């Protein structure tokens with residue numbers, strides 16, 4: 013036998029022994045699931061590669077019921093009754109990503125949220141204020157500034173990025189004004205998500221390391237030479253510049269509007285032992301990274317659903333008007349319910365002592381458990397029949413339904429909807445995102461007639477959008493025709509936009525095939541290479 017063959021044989025034996033060892037050691041053998049999931053995390057890796065976890069997780073739960081083993085130490089749960097336990101506020105279970113690095117230059121910048129200093133959870137200092145700002149409508153003028161910029165420019169896909177920057181520093185990134193992605197931010201954002209999941213290229217496929225943390229240590233957290241993914245360094249730099257400027261110039265935010273930066277500086281001066289410059293800047297960076305693409309996804313999904321045309325909104329849409337529009341609220345809730353922005357498990361580590369499922373099965377401590385919003389949001393018991401269909405009416409009182417029964421049903425749905433997560437590590441920006449997306453969608457549908465389909469697609473009535481689950485669930489190829497409403501009470505800047513075509517990102521062939529625009533505008537949603545054209 014030649015030496016090479018012996019080495020291959022040795023390697024194969026080692027791998028096989030490792031898999032067998034994993035299988036017998038796995039505390040989750042008794043839980044159903046794909047057989048190879050008990051052997052290694054490769055099953056999860058290939059599942060994420062396909063970008064279809066929202067579908068496969070639902071299929072697995074339909075087949076294997078409420079607890080499915082998807083890795084030697086990973087259990088996917090689908091019973092909404094467990095939300096309060098897994099994402100408990102009183103005695104929080106540790107979030108898996110919190111075990112990783114705290115370096116803001118790197119992709120995993122969420123970890124500071126678990127830090128507790130002098131008995132105070134740092135995140136609470138920020139998220140509590142979020143709700144207050146929302147209630148006081150203090151953020152609204154900042155959103156209005158970017159909506160006006162959007163109406164003057166041609167691009168929807170930059171809206172959420174510029175808005176988050178505006179709300180954070182009273183300074184937009186400048187994409188809407190420049191009509192291009194000045195720093196290549198969208199590309200970086202996409203590639204970073206691909207680090208978590210995307211089958212598009214061999215390299216990015218290889219980099220889907222969130223399913224195998226060892227690889228993460230070799231690539232993102234490599235102490236000798238960091239190999240990937242692209243970092244959010246631009247955001248850290250931008251944030252540091254704005255922070256520095258505010259201190260150097262000693263001025264309040266521009267336009268006299270109190271922004272996040274003002275608030276964080278205020279919080280820092282009130283609690284200097286808890287909030288330092290690094291923490292304040294970390295939250296500014298988080299705003300942009302966690303808040304831009306996610307909200308863009310919600311807006312894109314809302315536009316996809318034609319039913320919005322029935323909303324019949326007033327102009328111009330201010331929050332106090334919008335909040336009293338039950339149909340818009342129902343549409344936005346439904347959009348995020350059937351198309352939640354995050355599509356993998358929200359992972360937590362089972363604490364000491366383990367826990368017992370309602371059916372009596374025991375889950376040992378140290379197990380990674382989690383729920384996928386795409387699975388929970390499709391629970392028929394809570395959300396009713398046809399969980400895959402877009403039915404805003406499920407959020408409204410049904411015919412003949414008593415108010416009390418409706419309120420109970422509504423609260424149950426609201427409390428189960430996992431779009432923004434749950435418990436102490438739930439989304440910090442849900443109120444901002446709500447303000448931003450409701451206002452944007454209201455503006456769009458007040459000023460334009462929006463219809464699904466485009467000239468070419470009339471020949472392809474079965475056209476479907478493309479959805480990729482890369483942690484954030486990205487959509488593309490949504491052809492939408494936008495036409496200025498005949499009677500329009502809006503700013504002069506949009507009056508000339510008589511016909512507009514809006515379509516989803518990365519549809520290069522589609523863009524090449526566009527018919528000539530008359531006196532129209534080309535809108536884009538989401539991230540797109542087209543912006544470089």
Ligand code: HEM
Pocket residue numbers: 107122125126135298299300302303304306307310352353354358359430431432433434436437438439440441442444445
């Ligand atoms: C439609 C829009 C959004 C969706 C669907 C969304 C979804 C989520 C989800 C599901 C989580 C929880 C992850 C987990 O439990 O593991 C989360 C966390 C987070 N989100 Fe959002 N988000 C959105 C918008 C925003 C915005 C606008 C901001 C910033 C202003 C933001 C900032 C954050 C932060 C900082 C966290 C981490 C919280 C923590 O780990 O403690 N998000 N988001």
